[in-house]
Every structure is written in C-alpha cells, then in structure tokens.
Amino acid sequence: MKIHRAIPVAVLSVAGLVPLWQYEAHTATTTEAAADVGVVPEAQTSAAPPTTTSKNGSGYGTAAPPATTTAKPPATTAAKTVNGKLVKTVHGDVQVQVTFTGDKITAVKFLKQPNTGPTKSAVPVLIQETLQAGTADVDSVSGATQTSEAYVQSLQSAIDAKGN
Amino acid sequence: MIAAVRRVEHIMGFPISVDLRDGDERSHDAVEGAFAWLREVDARFSPFREDSEVARLSRAELGPDELSDELTQVIGLCDFYEESTGGAFRSWLPGRGFDPCAIVKGWAVQGAAEMLHDTGARRFCVNAGGDVVTFGESEPGVPWRVGVRHPERADQLCVVLELRDGAVATSASYERGDHIIDGRTGEPARGLISITVVAGDLTTADAAATAAYAMGVEGIAWAAAQPGCEVFAVDSERRVFRSPGLPVAS
Numbered sequence: 001m002k003i004h005r006a007i008p009v010a011v012l013s014v015a016g017l018v019p020l021w022q023y024e025a026h027t028a029t030t031t032e033a034a035a036d037v038g039v040v041p042e043a044q045t046s047a048a049p050p051t052t053t054s055k056n057g058s059g060y061g062t063a064a065p066p067a068t069t070t071a072k073p074p075a076t077t078a079a080k081t082v083n084g085k086l087v088k089t090v091h092g093d094v095q096v097q098v099t100f101t102g103d104k105i106t107a108v109k110f111l112k113q114p115n116t117g118p119t120k121s122a123v124p125v126l127i128q129e130t131l132q133a134g135t136a137d138v139d140s141v142s143g144a145t146q147t148s149e150a151y152v153q154s155l156q157s158a159i160d161a162k163g164n
Numbered sequence: 165m166i167a168a169v170r171r172v173e174h175i176m177g178f179p180i181s182v183d184l185r186d187g188d189e190r191s192h193d194a195v196e197g198a199f200a201w202l203r204e205v206d207a208r209f210s211p212f213r214e215d216s217e218v219a220r221l222s223r224a225e226l227g228p229d230e231l232s233d234e235l236t237q238v239i240g241l242c243d244f245y246e247e248s249t250g251g252a253f254r255s256w257l258p259g260r261g262f263d264p265c266a267i268v269k270g271w272a273v274q275g276a277a278e279m280l281h282d283t284g285a286r287r288f289c290v291n292a293g294g295d296v297v298t299f300g301e302s303e304p305g306v307p308w309r310v311g312v313r314h315p316e317r318a319d320q321l322c323v324v325l326e327l328r329d330g331a332v333a334t335s336a337s338y339e340r341g342d343h344i345i346d347g348r349t350g351e352p353a354r355g356l357i358s359i360t361v362v363a364g365d366l367t368t369a370d371a372a373a374t375a376a377y378a379m380g381v382e383g384i385a386w387a388a389a390q391p392g393c394e395v396f397a398v399d400s401e402r403r404v405f406r407s408p409g410l411p412v413a414s
Contacts, residue, residue, distance in 0.1 A: 124388055126395075129404040133320040136311060136413075139183065139302050141321070142360060143294035143313030144336035145269070151179040155311070155319065156291055160172050160181045 171195055175202045176210065176269070178293030184280070185287040185302060194283035198276035198290075205272040209238065211263045222261030241267045241367070245375045246347070249386065253375035254347030266344075270295055270333060270370025277366070294339075297331040297366040309413055315358040315398055322404075323360075323396055324413040331366035335359050335377035344377050355380025359397040361387050362410060368393065 141156045151157050169184040169191050180202060182195050208217045217235050220226050231239070242255035242264050255264045273292040277299060280288055287300035289308055298308040307328045311321035315336055325332060335344060335358065342352030359376050363369035372390050376383030376397075384397045384405050394410040406412075 124407050124409070126384065126388060126405045127408060129406065131314075131398055131402050131404050132322050133314045133317055134322075135319075136309070136321055136324050138309045138311035138321070138324055140181075140289050140291045140296045140298075140308065141294070141311045141313055142291075142296050142325075142332045142334045144334055144339040144358065145293045145295070146178055146339050147293075148174040148177060148179055150339060151174075151293075153318070155313065155321075156179070156181060156294075157172075160170065160183075163170055 169195055173199050176206045181291045183289045184285055186285060190283050191285060194280050194285060198279050201276050201279060202272055205268065209268045211261065218262055218264060238264050238267055238271065241271065241371060245371050249375045249379050251347045252379040257345060266374040267371050270366040273297060274366040295333040295366055295370050298327045299329055301328055312360050312396060325362060326411045326413045330362060330364060331369040332360060332362045333366060333370040333373040335373040344374060346378050346380065353378045353380055355400060357398040357400060359383065359387065362394040364392050
C-alpha cells in the first residue's frame with residue numbers, strides 16, 4: 001500500500017509549490033509575507049515596513065499576500081531568499097527556499113527533501129522503443145473502445161468469425 | 165462432454181465476445197447469465213438512459229440512503245481514481261453530470277467474467293469493445309495471446325501480450341475521437357496516442373488506462389506505478405514506453 005500513499009504525497013508537494021510561483025505577481029507584500037515564512041535578506045536596499053498586519057503565511061503553500069496594499073516595492077534588483085516552512089511528510093521532511101530577484105522568482109531549491117523520493121521508489125524505469133506494426137496469430141485484440149458499427153471491419157470480428 | 169462456446173452480443177453500444185474453451189452443459193446458461201448482467205448494468209448505470217440510477221443521481225434524485233451497493237462501489241472507484249490522478253480523471257464534468265462509463269465498463273465485464281468462473285469455467289477470454297479479460301490458458305500450457313491494435317493502422321498490431329488470468333485495456337482516441345477530458349483543464353486529453361494497461365483484473369486495467377490517458381504523458385509513469393499494473397504507451401511523438409514487466413510474447 002506504500003505506492004498508493006506515495007502518489008498523493010507527490011501531488012501535494014507540487015501543489016504546495018504552486019502558490020509560491022503565483023506569488024511573484026504580488027510584489028508589494030514581499031517583505032511582510034516573507035517575514036511570516038522566515039525571510040533571509042541578502043542584499044536588501046530598503047527595508048520597507050509592512051503595510052498591513054494581516055497574517056496569512058501559515059505554511060509555505062499559503063503565503064498569499066493581502067488583497068489591498070498601497071506601498072510600492074523598492075526599486076531594486078537585489079536577490080532575496082525566502083525559506084519555506086518545514087513540512088513533515090511520510091517520506092521525510094521537506095523544505096524549499098525561493099530566491100526573488102526584484103519581483104521575479106529566479107530560483108527554487110530544496111533545503112530538505114527525503115532521501116528516497118516517492119516517485120523514485122514507486123515508478124519502474126520505463127523502456128523506450130520504436131512503434132512496430134505487424135500481424136500475428138492472436139486470440140483477442142485490445143484497442144480503444146470500439147463501437148458496434150466499427151466492429152464489423154475489425155481484427156476482433158475476424159477472430160470471432162474464424163472460431164477456434 | 166466438453167464443447168467450446170463462442171458468442172458475440174452488442175451491449176452498451178459495443179461488441180462483447182466470449183471465447184470459452186472448456187465449456188460443459190452449464191456453459192450456455194452461464195454465458196447467457198453473464199450477458200444478462202451486462203444488459204442490467206446498461207439499464208442501471210448508463211448516463212444516457214433517463215431512468216437509470218446514474219441519471220437519477222446526476223439529477224440529484226437519489227439520496228445517500230437510496231444508493232444501491234453496486235452504485236456505491238462505482239462511486240468509490242471513481243473517487244479513488246479522481247484523487248490519485250490529481251483530478252485529471254473526473255466522473256462529474258460540467259455540462260455532463262455524473263458519467264462513470266470509464267469505470268463501469270471494466271468493472272461490469274470483470275463481474276461477468278467472474279460469474280462465468282463461478283459456474284466452473286476455467287479457460288475463457290472475454291473481449292468487450294477492445295478491453296480483454298482472460299481466465300486460465302487458451303490451451304493447457306499455452307497462455308492467451310492478446311494483440312494490441314496499432315493506433316494508426318486498424319489492421320495491424322503493435323505488440324502481442326501473453327496473459328494467464330490477467331486483463332488488458334487500451335485507451336485512445338482513434339475510435340471515438342477526443343472523448344476523454346483532462347479534468348484539470350476541461351480540455352480533451354492529447355498527450356498520448358494510446359495507452360494499454362495490463363493488470364490482474366479488468367476493473368483496474370480499464371480504469372487505469374482511462375485515467376492515465378486523461379493525465380497525458382505523465383500518466384505513463386503514473387500507470388506503471390499502480391500496484392500490479394504494466395504499461396505500454398505511445399506518446400504524441402509516436403515514441404513507445406513500456407514497463408519492464410510487460411508480458412510481451414517472444
């Protein structure tokens with residue numbers, strides 16, 4: 001049952017990243033939202049104070065900015081990194097770090113990730129081949145769901161007509 | 165007296181072929197019973213019949229206490245695949261209501277095959293519009309040989325599989341057009357030309373093939389990771405990907 005669990009976790013991990021990527025559009029609240037999730041300023045030129053006091057950074061996937069704000073972001077291209085909150089999963093701890101340059105996300109890296117990712121252990125290595133075409137003696141034919149109208153011209157109808 | 169039985173009936177809009185190799189005097193009745201079950205499924209679970217359970221559920225005419233055990237099973241399967249595909253597979257779609265056809269087909273045919281097995285049949289193959297379930301072997305010591313139709317050439321095969329007590333299902337758009345929707349976008353799924361899943365039962369094989377097709381290219385790895393499933397997929401660039409355990413005939 002390990003595989004069953006692994007898939008939703010993988011999906012959730014990715015889903016958690018999405019709000020961070022969307023976050024880049026909202027520049028005015030970088031400082032305030034970042035403070036909620038643990039900011040590591042590297043070369044900030046003007047530390048503009050937060051313009052609202054709303055708390056909305058409860059997790060790295062929920063750091064949405066407030067709806068209204070008046071402050072303009074500092075005109076700077078300095079890089080700034082924001083550490084996501086540590087999230088515990090059944091596979092281990094996960095934490096991401098996002099780097100902003102100005103109002104753009106320029107890098108995302110994992111500060112912590114499980115040693116054995118769920119996809120690594122669950123998905124077998126797939127073999128790649130070229131598409132073949134041919135005929136063979138078979139008992140039955142699998143294909144996309146066929147209508148009764150299309151059946152008369154199909155390989156399966158020939159097999160059914162032939163009998164054993 | 166052992167007599168083979170071969171029957172084809174058209175139910176739910178597609179042909180269903182039964183190839184029974186070890187029939188006895190009970191076999192004709194058993195095959196008739198299996199077809200009767202499939203006609204019952206059509207009446208109860210077709211979204212296109214106004215009085216079906218599915219249509220009534222779609223119109224919110226059935227309360228939680230009025231769902232039959234079978235409908236509850238189908239809803240449970242739909243929920244499972246919806247969750248594990250991140251919403252790519254969906255049984256409720258805007259404008260369509262509840263449409264569990266993708267789940268019902270494999271589940272119903274697997275049930276019909278188990279009815280045959282319960283009456284003593286041990287060597288048979290059922291093909292329901294391209295979805296195949298096998299029991300036993302075609303002859304003692306010989307596995308069932310199931311060809312997978314080439315996605316672009318109706319008279320050709322692209323791989324032959326060997327099955328014993330296994331099922332194989334294929335999802336593609338070459339028969340009925342872009343009928344599988346990616347529930348995450350609401351648009352027809354187009355990342356794959358076809359995907360075939362082998363599993364121990366047809367409920368799993370059919371549901372996984374449809375769900376993987378809805379996911380697109382990422383559905384290949386998803387299907388390969390499903391317990392007991394092997395995969396053969398052709399992506400939109402005509403590249404073939406298959407899992408190492410796929411039972412390819414030598």
